[in-house]
Amino acid sequence: APGDRPSQAFDWFLIGLITLNIAAVVLETVPSIHDDFAAGFHVFEIVSVALFTVEYVLRIWVAPEHASFRQYGPVGSRLRYAVSFFALIDLLAILPFYLAFLLGLDLRVLRVLRLLRFLKLMRYSAAMMTMQRVVYDExxxxxxxxxxxxxxxxxxxxxxxxxxxxxxxxxxxxxxxxxxxxxxxxxxxxxxxxxxxxxxxxxxxxxxxxxxxxxxxxxxxxxxxxxxxxxxxxxxxxxxx
Amino acid sequence: APGDRPSQAFDWFLIGLITLNIAAVVLETVPSIHDDFAAGFHVFEIVSVALFTVEYVLRIWVAPEHASFRQYGPVGSRLRYAVSFFALIDLLAILPFYLAFLLGLDLRVLRVLRLLRFLKLMRYSAAMMTMQRVVYDExxxxxxxxxxxxxxxxxxxxxxxxxxxxxxxxxxxxxxxxxxxxxxxxxxxxxxxxxxxxxxxxxxxxxxxxxxxxxxxxxxxxxxxxxxxxxxxxxxxxxxx
Amino acid sequence: APGDRPSQAFDWFLIGLITLNIAAVVLETVPSIHDDFAAGFHVFEIVSVALFTVEYVLRIWVAPEHASFRQYGPVGSRLRYAVSFFALIDLLAILPFYLAFLLGLDLRVLRVLRLLRFLKLMRYSAAMMTMQRVVYDExxxxxxxxxxxxxxxxxxxxxxxxxxxxxxxxxxxxxxxxxxxxxxxxxxxxxxxxxxxxxxxxxxxxxxxxxxxxxxxxxxxxxxxxxxxxxxxxxxxxxxx
Amino acid sequence: APGDRPSQAFDWFLIGLITLNIAAVVLETVPSIHDDFAAGFHVFEIVSVALFTVEYVLRIWVAPEHASFRQYGPVGSRLRYAVSFFALIDLLAILPFYLAFLLGLDLRVLRVLRLLRFLKLMRYSAAMMTMQRVVYDExxxxxxxxxxxxxxxxxxxxxxxxxxxxxxxxxxxxxxxxxxxxxxxxxxxxxxxxxxxxxxxxxxxxxxxxxxxxxxxxxxxxxxxxxxxxxxxxxxxxxxx
Missing domain, CATH: 1.10.287.70 (Helix Hairpins)
Incomplete structure (x- = not known):
């Protein structure tokens, strides 16, 4: 349920994780830092993807409990949530990693796509939505x-x-x-x-x-x-x- | 009639043509580009003027069908349209070419006057008119x-x-x-x-x-x-x- | 009377004269211009002061005709006008010249004080007054x-x-x-x-x-x-x- | 009582003293000024702290006379005032000096903390409070x-x-x-x-x-x-x- 104690802690944990991910992408390009912590960055990336995957699966799982999806049944509600704006952003944040893993793609391109995780922050700022609407209206x-x-x-x-x-x-x-x-x-x-x-x-x-x-x-x-x-x-x- | 399918396609075609014209004026001044495509720029200019001339003649032709001009008869309505703001801009966009052709003027001055075609874009943005009115009021x-x-x-x-x-x-x-x-x-x-x-x-x-x-x-x-x-x-x- | 033909011509003449005065102060500092037109600048300054003096005297003279001063009689109304904001600015625009002439002051300082003539332009822009009030209110x-x-x-x-x-x-x-x-x-x-x-x-x-x-x-x-x-x-x- | 003659003079004296304090912190870092007036800056600092201390003690002393504190009795009202926003700022402006004196701290750090005295100016600008509220609301x-x-x-x-x-x-x-x-x-x-x-x-x-x-x-x-x-x-x- 939104608003209670564990739920808020979960939100703040995710905000922290997203911030660390962006910081990692940025700092990794500094040669001296990259050379010293190459293994650390790799482990952090794998752990992050694992956690974001768990988050994604959990959100799909609890979709039927949302008031706006309840009427569509256990399968329909999950499908409808999966194609919603925020669910697609969550998918975009982890998909490149799995695609690169499966298809053996270059990791260089992957690095830039990791910046898409920044969009996950939009979920936590209602004011950002207001601004988006103002820009769209005008x-x-x-x-x-x-x-x-x-x-x-x-x-x-x-x-x-x-x-x-x-x-x-x-x-x-x-x-x-x-x-x-x-x-x-x-x-x-x-x-x-x-x-x-x-x-x-x-x-x-x-x-x-x-x-x-x-x-x-x-x-x-x-x-x-x-x-x-x-x-x-x-x-x-x-x-x- | 405005708003239907072919009319919209016509508008978008003209917007594209105007944009390409501006781009041509700008890119022509880059020595390396000018040397490689001098003939192409010349052909494009002639084709553009031909198309803008057709557009100008067509707009004069259909002027009597406008609700605001209908009352003035076939000749009066066309004359009234010809001295309207947008018709004068359309004329300014092609006149320098014909004047230069007839009088044998320097082509250098002509190039700058081609930038006047930018004003033709004003027809397609209602917001630009609002801004103009705000600036005028203040x-x-x-x-x-x-x-x-x-x-x-x-x-x-x-x-x-x-x-x-x-x-x-x-x-x-x-x-x-x-x-x-x-x-x-x-x-x-x-x-x-x-x-x-x-x-x-x-x-x-x-x-x-x-x-x-x-x-x-x-x-x-x-x-x-x-x-x-x-x-x-x-x-x-x-x-x- | 304000608003009629000669009055408007008089206003525009003064606006032009003030503008030329400011331009003279600015251009006089360019060594090459100063050397070529030193005599011209001197004559222009004297003519300008003469014209501004005539303007000042005329405005004092017609003060009793203003609706807001009429009640004070021919002398009172002129005195009241003389201490009004715009009359003081008009005085400031010519006083330094006469003081320098009488007291034999350095002409260098005089040059800067001539910039005060810019303030005479305030009379002709109602919007400038509005802005001043907004800045004052805030x-x-x-x-x-x-x-x-x-x-x-x-x-x-x-x-x-x-x-x-x-x-x-x-x-x-x-x-x-x-x-x-x-x-x-x-x-x-x-x-x-x-x-x-x-x-x-x-x-x-x-x-x-x-x-x-x-x-x-x-x-x-x-x-x-x-x-x-x-x-x-x-x-x-x-x-x- | 606020608003009367001596109270206003007291306010202006304090505003001047705070301004001089900030100026002293800034100017002390200019090597040539510091070398010439080192003793002067030291004396000014001691005098300033003494005056700010007197101000602080006086404000605590008269706290029971404030309408909003009267109900809490002579001790309670003074304690309540002491933990109010402005009282804490007044304390912060003098505390570092006494701590450094008692604990023998480095004077370099002290210098920066003296800039906190700038916050004392907030008491005198109601508009600053409005701005703070606007920033907070948005x-x-x-x-x-x-x-x-x-x-x-x-x-x-x-x-x-x-x-x-x-x-x-x-x-x-x-x-x-x-x-x-x-x-x-x-x-x-x-x-x-x-x-x-x-x-x-x-x-x-x-x-x-x-x-x-x-x-x-x-x-x-x-x-x-x-x-x-x-x-x-x-x-x-x-x-x-």
Whole structure:
């Protein structure tokens, strides 16, 4: 049953295990750490897969006890749970290991797929679901903001290409090269590895910076409005019930 | 008729064609790509203009069938459509090619004008129109924010010019030179190609950074409020009808 | 009378004159421009002050015709106007010139004071007044956000000082030196002239970057809420009357 | 009594003293300043601790006069006040000095703990409390935003590691090394000390920049909504009473 003591301990144990798995994938790439603990990482991976498999089987097993599945009988409820969003994520977290074991696949690809275990964390954050819904509800506006951004990027990069290509041919030698500068400037990241040096280039650069400021405002305005509406909707539901 | 199967396929075909056109303009400037596919780019340009011309003629042709133009008769409705916003954009997308062909103009200028085809994408995103309306409704506030920004920029650059001109005369040798630093800092782009080195310069720089943070807030606050109002207005309309 | 044809032309002429004045102050510092047009800048300054003086005298002169001053009589209304916000700004825009002329002051200081003419533009943007009111209404929240920011800055800089002072003594040799890095990071400007190199320093740096992201949210959230309330208040007034 | 003349002067004196204490901790680390004023800093520290001790004892002493503690009697009210949030902060501000004096601890650690005195400023800003409440109310959403950010960071860094590890083995030699780049890019700080150089790396970098833009929007949207609700709640309370 959800909410009681052992169930909560089980949840926290799994959150810890997932976190350790992600940390292992990340740390394994550090040469010095990999050389010292290669065997340890291997054992940890096998133990993790075993535990995630037990978790997966248990969740399939208890599926008929869920209120929303009860009506479908012992087999139907388990099948219905098995094709649900979270069950598929749980399967994706362990399947690559077994496939690699059976088919003798390269372990290098496997390592990246282990990062999919991060998705298992979604089960434990209701707020993450709310955010996902806000992003989904506002997807048209976000795509439009992205389009405006791309339009600006192309215009800015084309202008900068014509302004700087003679002064810095190795840095602004083509529009795609200028787009690297354009993205870094419009998003206000500003690495500074490529900067305009001509007067016209700096004037274009200044305008692009100001437009970048405005471009920040678009997705933020969209999402802030989305959050406000989501909150209002929830309050409306509460008031009604 | 809009919304049916062939009409949607037609829309998607045009969106793809426009995207390929933009990609061609961008990629053509990469020397290695241009040298290998010069003929291909030329053929693609001619085919594109032909297709856009067919699209333009067809749209003029079917104009009398639009509900909003029907009352003006076969000639009047077509003329009225021809001077509408989207028809002018469609004309702008193909006119430079024909003008260059007839007048024997330089093809270099033509290339940049081809980017105007990007505007044809606006027809397919209703959200982009909403954003445009929000920006238009809040134009006074945005201009005021720009004015405040320019005021800050001039004060910051003047201060930095007096603080750094002896320490770094080749970088902060005039107020316009200091304005390049000022814009990069106030917009939080921060290239790092020009940074203050004196104590007074760093103190001014620190204050400018904090003000830059506040300046981000102005357009965002304006546009977020604009979006919220736009949404409310639309809901109001829905509730009424 | 405001709103009629000549009055609008007068306004636009003044906006243009103020803009040219600011441009003159900025461009005068470019050595090559200053050397070529020194006499021109001098004549332009004198003509500008003459025109601004005429504007000031005229505005004082017509003060009794303003609805809000009419009741105070010809002298009282002019005195009351003379101590109003905009009249003082108009005075500040010309006073330094006359003082320098009378007292024989250094012209260098005068140049900076000429930037005060920028404030004359405030008269022409109602939205700028709205923004000022929003910032004023939210001043307590903005000061609190600044305090939180300063607290974070001091903690981050102290941590970075202890992490990096042995690895980079010439860059992180004291907490004030580390604060230059801290400000550039917390405001996401990120010049890159000073960056941590030790493992502990990079970990502290990563946390500071994430906190900087959150710190952006504070003033934006405050001002966005302020704008929303200002708009609501205005609508309330409109609905009532 | 709060609000009267001497009480306000007492508050401003303490705010000044706290500010000077923070400034002393920061400036003491500058070698040239420390060498010149070592004795002065020592005296100032002793005087400050003495004054803060007097403040602490006085506040404990007058605790029974507070309306909310009156019912507990002279001893009970003082004990209850002593374990309140602000009393504990006041204790933390002086305790390290006495412990170091009694136990003969290292003065280096003491210096950092002196920064805790900054927290004493919280007593004087009601807006800071509001912000704290907003952050607390939205903690679930902020944690979820942090989780999404970490997920993006790990995916971005893993991708960049595979794209750049052969081209720049000394900069992108492991996923943790790539995470330093990833954080600087996702938060739009963009130091520029580590940037991708391969084509695939730059394409991944461009996508990460755009996602970074979106990530800014999440905490801002959350906090802006939080502020709006807090303001509404306060207005509701005002309307009711």
């Amino acid at each position: 997807r048209r506006a976000l795509v439009a903001a992205l389009l405006i951004m791309l339009g600006l990027l192309i215009v800015a990069s084309t202008g900068m290409y014509y302004a700087e290509r003679h002064a810095q041919p190795e840095r602004f030698g083509s529009i795609p090269a200028a787009m690297w500068w354009g993205l870094a400037t419009l998003t206000t990241v500003g690495y500074g590895d490529i900067v305009p040096v001509t007067l016209v280039g700096k004037m274009i650069g200044g305008i692009v910076m100001l437009l970048g400021l405005g471009m920040f405002a678009l997705p933020i305005g969209i999402l802030a409005t989305g959050f406000t509406q989501e909150v209002k909707r929830r309050e409306f539901v509460v008031t009604r019930s | 134009r006074r506030a945005l201009v005021a924010a720009l004015l405040i920004m320019l005021g800050l920029l001039i004060v910051a650059s003047t201060g930095m010019y007096y603080a750094e001109r002896h320490a770094q005369p080749e970088r902060f040798g005039s107020i316009p030179a200091a304005m390049w630093w000022g814009l990069a800092t106030l917009t939080t782009v921060g290239y790092g190609d020009i940074v203050p080195v004196t104590l007074v310069g760093k103190m001014i720089g620190g204050i400018v950074m904090l003000l830059g943070l506040g300046m981000f807030a102005l357009p965002i606050g304006i546009l977020a409020t604009g979006f919220t109002q736009e949404v409310k207005r639309r809901e109001f309309v829905v509730t009424r009808s | 001043r307590r929240a903005l000061v609190a956000a600044l305090l939180i920011m300063l607290g974070l800055l001091i903690v981050a800089s102290t941590g970075m000082y202890y992490a990096e002072r042995h690895a980079q003594p010439e860059r992180f040799g004291s907490i004030p030196a580390a604060m230059w890095w801290g400000l550039a990071t917390l405001t996401t400007v990120g010049y890159g002239d000073i960056v941590p190199v030790t493992l502990v320093g990079k970990m502290i740096g990563g946390i500071v970057m994430l906190l900087g992201l959150g710190m952006f949210a504070l003033p934006i959230g405050i001002l966005a809420t302020g704008f929303t309330q200002e708009v609501k208040r205005r609508e309330f007034v409109v609905t009532r009357s | 903690r679930r959403a902020l944690v979820a935003a942090l989780l999404i950010m970490l997920g993006l960071l790990i995916v971005a860094s893993t991708g960049m590691y595979y794209a750049e590890r052969h081209a720049q083995p000394e900069r992108f030699g492991s996923i943790p090394a790539a995470m330093w780049w990833g954080l600087a890019t996702l938060t739009t700080v963009g130091y520029g000390d580590i940037v991708p150089v391969t084509l695939v790396g730059k394409m991944i970098g461009g996508i990460v920049m755009l996602l970074g833009l979106g990530m800014f929007a999440l905490p801002i949207g959350i906090l802006a909504t939080g502020f709006t609700q807090e303001v509404k709640r306060r207005e509701f309370v005002v309307t009711r009473s």
